Amino acid sequence: MRWQHALIFALILFPATALAGSPGDAGALFLRIGVGPRAAAMGEAYIGVGEDASSVYWNPGAMAAVLGTNALLSHGEYFSTMRLEQAAVTHEATWGTLGFLFTGMFMDDMDRYEDVPSAVPLGTFGAHDVSFGVAYARYIVPNVAVGITVKSIDERSDELSATGFAVDAGIYHVSRIRGVKLAAVVGNLGSPLKFDEEEFALPRYAKVGASWEREVVALEGRVLVTFDAVFPNDDDMREHIGAEYSYRRMLALRAGYKAGYDTQGATFGFGVNWREISLDYAFLPVDNDLGDNHRFGIGFSF
Numbered sequence: 001m002r003w004q005h006a007l008i009f010a011l012i013l014f015p016a017t018a019l020a021g022s023p024g025d026a027g028a029l030f031l032r033i034g035v036g037p038r039a040a041a042m043g044e045a046y047i048g049v050g051e052d053a054s055s056v057y058w059n060p061g062a063m064a065a066v067l068g069t070n071a072l073l074s075h076g077e078y079f080s081t082m083r084l085e086q087a088a089v090t091h092e093a094t095w096g097t098l099g100f101l102f103t104g105m106f107m108d109d110m111d112r113y114e115d116v117p118s119a120v121p122l123g124t125f126g127a128h129d130v131s132f133g134v135a136y137a138r139y140i141v142p143n144v145a146v147g148i149t150v151k152s153i154d155e156r157s158d159e160l161s162a163t164g165f166a167v168d169a170g171i172y173h174v175s176r177i178r179g180v181k182l183a184a185v186v187g188n189l190g191s192p193l194k195f196d197e198e199e200f201a202l203p204r205y206a207k208v209g210a211s212w213e214r215e216v217v218a219l220e221g222r223v224l225v226t227f228d229a230v231f232p233n234d235d236d237m238r239e240h241i242g243a244e245y246s247y248r249r250m251l252a253l254r255a256g257y258k259a260g261y262d263t264q265g266a267t268f269g270f271g272v273n274w275r276e277i278s279l280d281y282a283f284l285p286v287d288n289d290l291g292d293n294h295r296f297g298i299g300f301s302f
Contacts, residue, residue, distance in 0.1 A: 027200025041269025042242025043256020056099035060147030096138035
C-alpha cells in the first residue's frame with residue numbers, strides 16, 4: 001500500500017476519537033453552512049472535488065487542483081428571515097495556491113420588547129454571523145496536496161457578541177484508479193466561543209470523502225459521483241452523496257442526498273457555463289415550517 005493511502009486511512013480513523021462531543025455542545029453553527037450552490041445541489045458531498053473557488057471552504061487541500069484564478073459569489077435565501085452571502089477566491093502561483101473566504105449570515109431586524117409582556121415594541125435590533133478566512137495549499141508530491149485555512153469568527157446579536165478564530169486542514173489525493181480522488185478534512189478547530197456568560201464549543205467536524213468522474217461519449221458529457229462521511233462533534237456520523245451530469249461542459253444537472261438529518265434530505269440544482277463564467281442554482285427542501293432554501297451563485301475563472 002502506498003504511503004498516501006495509509007495517510008488517508010489514518011485520517012479516516014481520527015474523527016471518531018478526536019472530535020467526540022454531545023448534542024447541543026456546539027455554537028457558531030453557521031460555520032457548517034457550505035459555500036456555493038453547486039456543492040449544495042450535490043448534497044454537500046464535495047471535499048473530493050477540486051474544480052472551483054469553493055474548495056477554499058470544502059477542502060483547503062483541494063485548492064491546489066484549481067487552475068488559474070477563480071472567484072465565486074453566492075447568495076442564499078436561508079429559511080424565511082435570513083440571507084446568506086458568501087464569496088471565495090483562489091489563485092494559483094508557482095509556490096502554491098492562495099485562497100480567501102467570506103461567509104456572512106444576516107437576519108432581518110426583529111422587534112425589541114421588555115421582559116414583561118407588551119403589545120408595543122421598544123424598537124428593533126439585528127443579528128449577524130460573519131467569518132473571514134485565508135487559506136494556502138500546495139502539492140507535497142505530484143498526486144497529494146495539503147492545505148490549511150485560518151478564519152476569524154464574529155457573532156453579534158443586539159448588544160451581545162462573541163469573537164474567535166478557527167482552523168481547517170485538508171488533504172487531497174489523486175488516486176491511480178482512473179477518475180478517483182480521495183480526501184479528508186478536519187474543520188473549525190479552535191477555542192470555545194463565549195457569548196455573554198455562556199461558553200460554546202466550535203462546531204468541529206471531520207470528513208472523509210471520494211469522487212469519481214468519467215467522460216461518457218454516448219451522453220456527450222461527463223458524470224461525477226461524490227460521497228462524504230461527516231463526523232461532527234455534537235452528533236452522530238452523517239453521510240452525503242451527490243451526482244452531476246454535465247453536457248459538453250455547458251449545462252449541468254445535479255442532485256444529492258444528506259442522510260442522518262431530521263429536516264434535510266434530497267437536494268437539486270443545475271448550472272450553466274459560458275466561457276469563463278458559470279451560473280448555478282440549488283434548491284434545498286426543508287421539512288419544517290421555516291421554509292425551503294434557495295442558493296444562487298456566479299463564478300469566474302481567469
